[in-house]
Amino acid sequence: MTANTMKAIQQDRFGGPEVLRYDDAPIPELKPGEVLVRVHAVGINPPDWYLRDGYKMLPPAWRPQLTFPLILGTDISGVVASVADDVGAFTVGDEVYAMTRFPDGAAGGSRAYAEYVSVPASDVALKPAGIDHVHAAAAPMSLLTAWQFLVDLGHDEPNPLQPTRHxxxxxxxxxxxxxxxxxxxxxxxxxxxxxxxxxxxxxxxxxxxxxxxxxxxxxxxxxxxxxxxxxxxxxxxxxxxxxxxxxxxxxxxxxxxxxxxxxxxxxxxxxxxxxxxxxxxSATQVRSNGAQLAELGRLLDDGTIRVVIDSTYPLADAGRAHERAARGHIQGKLVLEVR
Ligand SMILES: NC(=O)c1ccc[n+]([C@@H]2O[C@H](COP(=O)([O-])OP(=O)(O)OC[C@H]3O[C@@H](n4cnc5c(N)ncnc54)[C@H](OP(=O)(O)O)[C@@H]3O)[C@@H](O)[C@H]2O)c1
Missing domain, CATH: 3.40.50.720 (NAD(P)-binding Rossmann-like Domain)
Known part of the structure; x- marks a missing residue:
């Protein structure tokens, strides 16, 4: 590993958990509007294994076109390592959590199964201090889904699943x-x-x-x-x-x-x-939303909402975590620990 590389889970073709390999990858370059996060934990979600497998459950015309090597994952908790000049909301050293670029990055642009991930600042919130990185990384996609379905959609983007707003x-x-x-x-x-x-x-x-x-x-x-x-x-x-x-x-x-x-x-x-x-x-597709994660962070912080962890795996064992997911009957969340 050199100064500009990190460890990440990558894949060069679609397939089962066996296609996931732990290898060197370039550390993402920071673009305007983004923060670079040193990842401590990654939450696993169904879109991860849908993408790993090439979204086989979708009609062929809907399957995203993408380039390999691919890095899966959306949900992270970690520490801000650098901040773009135009971002004022976060500083280096902040503990943060996020659902990264979803659904915009659903075709491989989110890239969370890694030691570093670049995240639009608008997707990020301060990590609730009362929970650790494993629990914080487990929350974003699942909790935002529950919240956006049940309480507040949180955006005015067109609904890809139906002509009307959820x-x-x-x-x-x-x-x-x-x-x-x-x-x-x-x-x-x-x-x-x-x-x-x-x-x-x-x-x-x-x-x-x-x-x-x-x-x-x-x-x-x-x-x-x-x-x-x-x-x-x-x-x-x-x-x-x-x-x-x-x-x-x-x-x-x-x-x-x-x-x-x-x-x-x-x-x-x-x-x-x-x-x-x-x-x-009525249905909707969950969308990244740092402001909602900040609001929900207060409920996670004081224990009003509890995050349940099914099991954790080292990042290098992402394939084993995906095998666990395939066995079903998950209680709560699966999480990859990065450090
Ligand atoms: N619309 C969106 O934006 C959005 C966002 C997130 C997720 N999703 C989708 O929502 C679904 C659930 O995601 P998830 O992350 O919650 O998955 P998950 O963590 O795998 O949970 C699925 C749960 O369903 C239970 N289950 C399985 N078969 C069942 C059955 N026949 N009847 C009742 N319970 C059953 C399982 O445990 P037991 O069988 O042991 O009870 C498991 O606890 C996925 O299809 C995912 O793609 C959609």
Whole structure:
């Protein structure tokens, strides 16, 4: 390694976890509007393995064109190593966390699985002092997703998933059902819905019951024993953080005038039935937002929102972390430790 190189996880072709290699890469050059962060921890998210694999779940025309070697990853926590001249909000030595360039960098521009990453200052917030880098790196994408779906979209960009803007719905006194409740997005959605005054029914496999009670779930349905769509009715809002083609079955659990938010909306095919039942179906794509991370940082700092860690791996073992992800049933988040 020379003065201008760092260690990073790179890949030269699409494929399984075996394509990820730990190797030297150039330290990113700082551009106007950016800060360079010495990364301490990297949070792992589903777009990482979608990109690793070449976004095979998307129709061919939608798959991003990109150049190799590729560096995956969006979510980081670390220490500011340098700051562009036009950035006044951060100084060298600040502890920060961020979701880097998403979705603009989703085709390989975010490059977080590395010792250094350059981040637009507008994506960055001071790390909550009350949590360590592992917990801070675990939060950004999953927590911003829960927040932007449930509380505040936080931007006016066009919605790539539907012609209309995604609008959160009132939560106080409402019953919210969260599917995939123990996963990255789900465990934050449970806490955010509770924080905003909802009664929460959490759906997860039974091993997550104790955790979900600790996070505030009022009722838990173990989907391995009971099909939730057979036992719940009159729900105000379903947040389906599993999503895909099985989202449709939740329509019959929702009251007329209620809403279904499929966090992974590809495969939803019952728009006509939703209209007939009077259920609003709405999704959005999470966007980087340093101001929202600053606001959420206060809730992480004082423990109002808790970050749950499934497991951690050294950066060099990113492939093993992706193998863990492929086994499913994640409780909270997977994180790579960089130092
Ligand atoms: N719209 C956006 O911008 C956006 C942003 C972030 C993520 N997403 C999408 O949201 C989805 C979830 O992401 P994530 O990071 O939360 O994933 P994750 O951490 O892997 O969590 C998925 C959770 O779902 C549970 N699960 C699996 N099968 C289930 C089933 N049939 N019924 C109920 N629960 C089930 C799993 O545990 P158990 O099976 O043990 O309960 C796991 O806890 C992904 O598809 C991701 O691409 C979308």
């Amino acid at each position: 609008e959160p719905v009132p939560l106080v006194g409402r019953t919210v059902l969260v599917n995939g409740a123990a996963g990255g997005v789900g465990h934050f959605a449970v806490q955010v819905a509770k924080l905003k005054g909802a009664r929460v029914i959490a759906i997860a496999s039974g091993k997550h019951e104790t955790l979900l009670r600790e996070l505030g779930a009022d009722e838990i349905i173990d989907y391995t024993k009971t099909a939730p769509e057979d036992v719940v009715r009159d729900i105000d809002l379903v947040v389906d953080s599993v999503g895909g083609p099985t989202t449709d079955r939740f329509l019959r659990t929702i009251r007329r005038g209620g809403a279904l938010f499929p966090v992974f909306p590809l495969g939803f095919s019952s728009a006509e039935e939703a209209r007939r039942l009077g259920v609003t179906v």
